[in-house]
Amino acid sequence: MDLLVLSFTIFILALFVGVELINKVPPTLHTPLMSGTNAISGIVIVGAIFSAGSSEVSPTLAHALGFIAVTLASINIVAGFLVTDRMLNMFKRKG
Amino acid sequence: MFALINLSYLTAAVCFILGIKGMTKPATAVRGNQLAATGMLVAVVAALMHQQIVGYETIIAGMLLGGGIGVWLARRTAMTAMPELVASLNGIGGGASLAVASSTWLNTSAAGTVPGTAWSIAIIASIAIGAITLTGSTVAVLKLRGNLGDSRRARQWQGVTLLCLLGVVAAAAVFVSSALECPLILPVLVGLCLLLGIGLVQPIGGADMPVVVALLNAYSGLAGAATGFVLQNQGLIITGSLVGASGLILTAVMCKAMNRSLPNVLFGGALGGNDAT
Numbered sequence: 264m265d266l267l268v269l270s271f272t273i274f275i276l277a278l279f280v281g282v283e284l285i286n287k288v289p290p291t292l293h294t295p296l297m298s299g300t301n302a303i304s305g306i307v308i309v310g311a312i313f314s315a316g317s318s319e320v321s322p323t324l325a326h327a328l329g330f331i332a333v334t335l336a337s338i339n340i341v342a343g344f345l346v347t348d349r350m351l352n353m354f355k356r357k358g
Numbered sequence: 359m360f361a362l363i364n365l366s367y368l369t370a371a372v373c374f375i376l377g378i379k380g381m382t383k384p385a386t387a388v389r390g391n392q393l394a395a396t397g398m399l400v401a402v403v404a405a406l407m408h409q410q411i412v413g414y415e416t417i418i419a420g421m422l423l424g425g426g427i428g429v430w431l432a433r434r435t436a437m438t439a440m441p442e443l444v445a446s447l448n449g450i451g452g453g454a455s456l457a458v459a460s461s462t463w464l465n466t467s468a469a470g471t472v473p474g475t476a477w478s479i480a481i482i483a484s485i486a487i488g489a490i491t492l493t494g495s496t497v498a499v500l501k502l503r504g505n506l507g508d509s510r511r512a513r514q515w516q517g518v519t520l521l522c523l524l525g526v527v528a529a530a531a532v533f534v535s536s537a538l539e540c541p542l543i544l545p546v547l548v549g550l551c552l553l554l555g556i557g558l559v560q561p562i563g564g565a566d567m568p569v570v571v572a573l574l575n576a577y578s579g580l581a582g583a584a585t586g587f588v589l590q591n592q593g594l595i596i597t598g599s600l601v602g603a604s605g606l607i608l609t610a611v612m613c614k615a616m617n618r619s620l621p622n623v624l625f626g627g628a629l630g631g632n633d634a635t
Contacts (some may be wrong), residue, residue, distance in 0.1 A: 267476055270587060270595055277596045280375060281603025288382045290615050297572050298444045299381050299391050300604055303374050304578045306597040307454050309405040310585045314461040315420060316411040325464035330416050332457035337424025339451040344395040345432035346443060351388045
């Protein structure tokens with residue numbers, strides 16, 4: 264139960280950090296920022312790694328879902344960061 | 359070792375914070391993105407070092423497959439199709455959360471452990487948000503590409519959505535109280551949540567899709583945070599809530615830039631209000 268309270272504390276504090284981070288973003292950066300934060304949300308790959316490679320009792324279905332999760336999260340991360348970089352580089356050349 | 363792994367998660371989270379901060383200014387945006395990518399690498403390596411991980415074959419196969427598809431998608435997509443790509447990546451991330459939550463639950467129920475209420479609620483949140491992000495983003499992509507027209511039956515969709523919502527609440531109650539006795543509850547819950555995602559986005563007009571995508575982006579972050587509660591992983595919680603909160607603020611900023619209010623975007627179609635636009 265203590266760990267849950269601790270986790271909840273971290274959750275709320277991180278929410279505030281997230282709110283404070285975004286202020287006065289120029290409209291041209293909206294799409295790259297969205298794409299960048301989307302790539303960061305691929306952090307769920309950490310959970311996917313646990314599902315795919317855990318040593319605990321695992322039925323085949325759970326293992327297969329773990330594989331799917333790792334694949335999907337990798338697509339999200341790799342494509343997300345590459346595409347954000349592409350978009351931002353385009354702005355640089357223009358400006 | 360355990361402390362080292364947790365410190366690595368902290369390092370990753372700091373990289374993400376500085377990265378997002380950098381991405382809000384044109385001059386530092388490219389470096390911010392690279393910093394965030396570095397943070398992701400640190401987090402992945404830290405997760406791989408965990409003692410619990412024994413089989414690397416599946417993980418490496420999934421990473422190679424996903425990474426390959428990712429590179430291909432990022433290179434191939436035309437610059438004009440970026441909003442669609444971001445929306446579909448968003449849906450893919452939601453799908454990943456959904457898969458992780460389902461897999462974890464199957465693991466636990468196979469092991470025969472009786473889960474606590476807080477844990478069950480975290481699983482439900484992870485499944486629901488992940489599924490809504492998955493199907494909601496799919497609808498958004500179809501609308502952005504023009505494959506799916508605006509619905510003239512917003513009211514019917516509203517009814518469907520309301521029914522789904524009630525169904526999800528009922529299924530969630532069963533899930534918390536007696537999930538282990540009826541394993542069928544998992545597919546039922548997943549199915550209802552998937553339908554709910556379609557019902558929530560379908561009545562919204564195509565022109566408002568960028569805002570919807572930004573909101574779904576925030577959802578996928580929150581789904582990650584919920585997964586963090588399931589796995590009791592602080593790194594996931596920090597990063598997920600960070601993305602969730604910044605996504606919500608970004609949504610509000612975009613709404614303001616388009617001169618619209620968020621409730622109007624979300625429920626304008628369903629309520630039949632034509633006062634806007």
